[in-house]
Amino acid sequence: MxxxxxxxxxxxxxxxxxxxxxxxxxxxxxxxxxxxxxxxxxxxxxxxxxxxxxxxxxxxxxxxxxxxxxxxxxxxxxxxxxxxxxxxxxxxxxxxxxxxxxxxxxxxxxxxxxxxxxxxxxxxxxxxxxxxxxxxxxxxxxxxxxxxxxxxxxxxxxxxxxxxxxxxxxxxxxxxxxxxxxxxxxxxxxxxxxxxxxxxxHPTPAATPMPEALASVQVPADAVEREERRSHAWLWWLLAVIAAVLAFLFLRGGHIEESDDQADARTSTTMAAAAQPASAPAVASATVATGAVAASSVEASAAAAVSTPAAAVAPTRDSQLTLATDAAGKPTLTATVGSEAEKTQLIDELTRRLGAYNFVQNITVDQNVKPADWLAHLDGLLPLMTLPGAEVKVAGTRIELSGSAADAKLGWLDKLKSLFGASYQIGSFDAAHAVADATENFRNAIKGRLTPDSTCAPADIVKVLNLQVINFASASARVPALAVEDLNLSARVLNACAHSGKAARLEVSGYSDNVGGAQANLQLSRKRAQAVRAYLVKAGVPAGSLIAHGYGDANPVTSNDTAGGRFTNRRIEFVAQQ
Structure with a gap:
């Protein structure tokens, strides 16, 4: 709860x-x-x-x-x-x-x-x-x-x-x-x-014993005797009927092979016995014995099933930790780990080192997440948690520094490389490198969309178009020069589909990070989406196939706590329309 x-x-x-x-x-x-x-x-x-x-x-x-x-x-x-x-x-x-x-x-x-x-x-x-x-x-x-x-x-x-x-x-x-x-x-x-x-x-029992409280209530003895006799009579009838039904179902579905005549005879005998109230206890006893056999059979089957379990699905996602320390040196930690034990370990360690009220945490458990190996190196990250302006993102064995944590003068990059070892990839966020990597991935993928036999399925098109990164300058809605070539490739794909009569209807969606006022972000994201649409239309894409909307900082795809996260959330996203 x-x-x-x-x-x-x-x-x-x-x-x-x-x-x-x-x-x-x-x-x-x-x-x-x-x-x-x-x-x-x-x-x-x-x-x-x-x-x-x-x-x-x-x-x-x-x-x-x-x-x-x-x-x-x-x-x-x-x-x-x-x-x-x-x-x-x-x-x-x-x-x-x-x-x-x-x-x-x-x-x-x-x-x-x-x-x-x-x-x-x-x-x-x-x-x-x-x-x-x-x-x-x-x-x-x-x-x-x-x-x-x-x-x-x-x-x-x-x-x-x-x-x-x-x-x-x-x-x-x-x-x-x-x-x-x-x-x-x-x-x-x-x-x-x-x-x-x-x-x-689990309420505490009342201090006054119940027998004392009931002692003053006088009930005629004969009333009790009549009630008890009547109660036992209908109880035995009920048990007999239940026994008969259970025996009938068990014999019809049991593992013992017998002829239909034998089964009918046994069912008739059971039902006849059920019609005699005096013999009900015997029937009940027989049913209990039969039920014990059935239960044993079920338990044996269950045990067999347990002894040969289906192969467990291995976790597929990396554990995550995002750290952002404010100007006063108070950290906010957002993490996803694979077990309650890891969550407890993380909170206990933070509490022991930082104090119970000196950090803000939002830690969730997801069984599809791999073990958090970085927990063993938490000591190395703790000093960063009190460094004003520090930002750290850990995803599996990848660590990304930004903010004051990426300040070369402080040397945290080398310190963490030495501490975590060669099995971890540690670096500082750099927007230019991120754009270059995205551009390479996009151009490799879009080649498959420029062949004569490529399909124009909207879902396939937007999957490729969304690999490109249009990195607008701060507070600007002007299409950056570095994005022009990628947008021209996008226009070629969309035009080819339109010429073949299979124009894809797309929404150009603009998003921002959470820095600044919500209204300003909403307006800026809308202007950027409109600028991308206008460029594609100018490049020949049918105007009726594109619409543009801005959504501000809604629907972030990752945390805004780090520079890399904010970079990812500032995006143009193509969405297929009916």
């Missing part, structure tokens, strides 16, 4: 939603993001404290499932922010839910957020209510889809501590009514949540 609640809320409060909310409140988007980043973890901490008692957990669970909570808010939030009145209503609902859950005025929290972010209290009050409504909405949907019970709520909230702790401080906790501070909260809340969850799942 593990869930990154903050990440889930952030996926709802997209850049587009933040822009929309900022416009409604008259705030710059960056200020809105700052309030969101402070408010979300604080509210989750308040919910954790609420669930640290048995009554509190039950009350919070009831609030989450109350009719006021919109379980579809993740899908409806852009529409809910469509007017000033709907924003006010959403804020009001969220604040009401928070005050019911936290047992205190939510203004105390939003006032502290205002003091720490420098944003007006009026705006922080509104954002706090909206974040509260969002948190309750995503929790309700998660619980309903998972058919979860109240005992799982404290466990789920307990998983949030490592995620929210870096964003908490004593003043925020004091506003939530936890005056003992962050250290005391972090040191006690997990054990309290665990105890509540365990009690709900």
């Amino acid at each position: 593990s869930l990154n609640l903050i990440q889930l809320v952030q996926s709802v409060l997209t850049d587009g939603v933040v822009q929309q909310l900022a416009a409604r409140l008259g705030l710059p988007p960056d200020a809105t993001r700052k309030v969101l980043a402070t408010t979300g973890p604080a509210l989750v901490a308040g919910l954790m404290q609420k669930s640290a008692t048995l009554d509190g957990a039950r009350s919070l669970f009831a609030t989450i499932h109350s009719p006021e909570v919109n379980g579809h808010i993740a899908d409806q939030l852009p529409q809910l922010l469509g007017s000033t009145s709907s924003v006010s209503q959403l804020e009001s609902v969220g604040r009401h839910l928070l005050e019911r859950a936290l047992d205190r005025r939510v203004d105390l929290v939003s006032d502290e957020v205002a003091a720490q972010t420098g944003v007006s209290a009026h705006a922080t009050h509104a954002i706090t209510g909206i974040v509260g409504a969002t948190v309750f909405g995503v929790l309700k949907r998660h619980f309903l889809e998972g058919q979860s019970n109240v005992g799982q709520l404290p466990t789920l909230l307990g998983h949030q501590l490592p995620i929210i702790a870096p964003y908490l401080n004593d003043r925020l906790l004091a506003a939530l009514g936890m005056g003992s501070g962050l250290g005391a909260f972090a040191g006690t809340v997990l054990s309290q949540l665990k105890a509540v969850s365990a009690h709900i799942d």
Whole structure:
């Protein structure tokens, strides 16, 4: 039931939603993001404290499932922010839910957020209510889809501590009514949540013995005797019928070969015995014996199946680790490993070396991922995790450095080569080399599309066209000179198909990385897609076969945490259309 609640809320409060909310409140988007980043973890901490008692957990669970909570808010939030009145209503609902859950005025929290972010209290009050409504909405949907019970709520909230702790401080906790501070909260809340969850799942027996409680209830003896006799009678009838059916099915499908006459005779005998209540125990005993034989047969078959298992599918994908350290020296790690044991090992090592609240992690387990051999060399990467501006990507046995980690003066390239050995390929990201490699791959592949017998299947065409990299200059939508030759080759392929009456209808899709404002990225990606389409049309490709769209930083194909990842996400992508 593990869930990154903050990440889930952030996926709802997209850049587009933040822009929309900022416009409604008259705030710059960056200020809105700052309030969101402070408010979300604080509210989750308040919910954790609420669930640290048995009554509190039950009350919070009831609030989450109350009719006021919109379980579809993740899908409806852009529409809910469509007017000033709907924003006010959403804020009001969220604040009401928070005050019911936290047992205190939510203004105390939003006032502290205002003091720490420098944003007006009026705006922080509104954002706090909206974040509260969002948190309750995503929790309700998660619980309903998972058919979860109240005992799982404290466990789920307990998983949030490592995620929210870096964003908490004593003043925020004091506003939530936890005056003992962050250290005391972090040191006690997990054990309290665990105890509540365990009690709900395995309640402590009542102290008063049940016989004493029942001693005052007088039941006539003859009523008990009649009930017992009647109860046994129908029970034996039921057992007899079940025995007869099981025996019939077993004999019809068993491995013992016998004639149809013998089978019919045995079934008739069994059914006759079932008609006699007095002999029911004997029938039941016979059935149990028969069932034991059948069970033994099944167990033997199962054992045989286990002894000759099908060949397990070997993992095919490389383990991944992406590291990005911010200007303050706090790292964010995103990883995919092949087992829970590797995940635990990684988190334990990071906690031991960096401290539980000095890093942000998002580690997932995928059984199709190969063992993470780089875990054995984690000591060598740890110093980079505290180097401001460092970026590292590990994929299997390939390591790519960027940011300050690639600074030749610091010598990290040579250090890691010495540490990891010849079995690892270690280098620094270089955009020019990446473009050159992509160009070579594209030109080798497109030769097969320039032959007379090549097909014009759209899926085959876009597979080749998407090998090219059009590396626009920063903030520019002008087709770069280095991409002209590749685009001319693309136009030749598309024109050949059009001349043969098999023109491929394609969308030219533009994407950006996540650096900069969402609206600016959206506009830039659209202009770049339009520029590529215009170039292809100028080269003779039928204008009606191409459309252009920009999607900004949506649909990243890899993490934006490294220079190589951002380079990959800034792309022109061709998509086949009907």
